Amino acid sequence: MKGIFLFAGALIFIHTAAAQQHAAQLPVTKNKFVVIAHRGNHVNVPENTVAAVEATIQAGADYAELDLRTTRDGKLVLMHDATVNRTTNGKGKVSDLTLEEIRKLVVSSKDGKTYQVPTFEEALNAARGKVNIYLDFKEADVTTTVQQLKAAGMEKQVVVYLNKETQYAPWQKTAPAIPLMSSVPDEVKTPEQLQLLLGKIHLSILDNVTDSAMLTIARKLHVAIWLDAQTPTEGPAEWDAVLRKGVQGIQSDHPEALVNYLNKNHLRDGIIFR
Template sequence: MVFSCFALITFGQRTVAPLPKCKNGFVVIAHRGSHLVKPENSIAAIEDAISLGADYVELDLRTTRDGQLVLIHNETVDHTTNGKGRIQDLNLDEVAKLTLNAKDGHLYSLPSFREALKACKNRINIYLDFKEADVAQAYGEIKDAGMEKQVLVYLNKAEQYTLWRAVAPQMPLMSGLPSSIKTKEELSAVLRQMPLEATDNISDPMLVAALKESGLSVFLDVQMADEDAIKWKAAMDKGVQGVQTDHPEALIKYLETNDLRDGLKVSRL
């Protein structure tokens, strides 16, 4: 069964854009790709996430000195490659010479955003952690790749919201919400100011239910070294639509073994 939302949903003055289609009811997001063995944010990690059956691959976007978009989480290349320095101080040709740190002894390069879009097209959705990049350029590359309906953009700064809504108002946007929110009224007030399609940091079951009623999705971050069934069950019992994980293979096996990929709650387990 394909779980998707194609029509724009209007709640008062809020219009919720459709998220990328997923064939599974409970969404599995591979954090930085499937990177327990393959390097994080690499094409190999994307390919592994695809082969495992993840619904999204989470990727981090930054910009080189000459204005090229590449995948990397940190501001510097020090910890994930054999190089040194800030990504914003390196040209793309210098980045291309770097080798990603890998546990399997193979050589991997730091990919461009265009390469990642090509690898993901019609195969897996992208949860785009928008670190430091030009919105118009990023959307242009998404559009050139024909990936407008396969990308959910995660925002890290308030100004990114304004820019994305101006450049690509139809793109679904996601961000954290203030931790001070305790009531439905407070939640509604924040969403009137900054309408979103999804969030990742609301775990109160009452607020999760209110978000769902308003057409929003909640994808909790569960990524950690000691992820297990107890933590996944706790997230699912809150009523969320999916989780971001460092262990996509184990999570998918857990969901399939317990017949839970259709999104049913796990309180019966």
């Protein structure tokens, strides 16, 4: 994940009541060390599709990372980019197209099969009871998102990645039990600054902490660290580098290979540093 949660002035201006809240508990997983399929498992099928969710389940990953956006008529769909240009045969911004228009598009694929841009509801139905959702909250209404999570019975099977400072308060107010995740802002450079930040902004997961002293603070405050391993050469070298940091999860473009590697090396519980 490359997004940055920009807490401009957050250490001063966050409301006292928010500071008193505790970070929400993470969804239950059968593995202590979690594997996240980036945009769903899209090795053989298109990203952010129902097929990618199903492939995530088949791979044995713990989370499908999915990107949420809103159509012109207020419907929630999966799409990483702001436009449909890269991943479909259409053109234009998601926010400028109706759901009907988006549903007529064909998602680009390697296997020659026909795929549609899925609604959020369809993705949730595919995941329910089988895999957790790591929801990259691009552009959507919090209340509508929570309503659909509850309707699908998925409110305890989701973590929400925040891309903007303004997304924090609505999620805390509307669904305080749903765990939130983001990146440490660039201006937070020391363990002391991180501890102060996490005392004011209650996140359950961070995705960009690699410094050993700052990792110690995260462990002390029971904040999970899930690091990205997606590179053109992603494989054991990248995975081992993450594992040696003693973090709790990896986001991968090759989740099945990663799961197999972890199982083979008895690392599904990670490397524990005491």
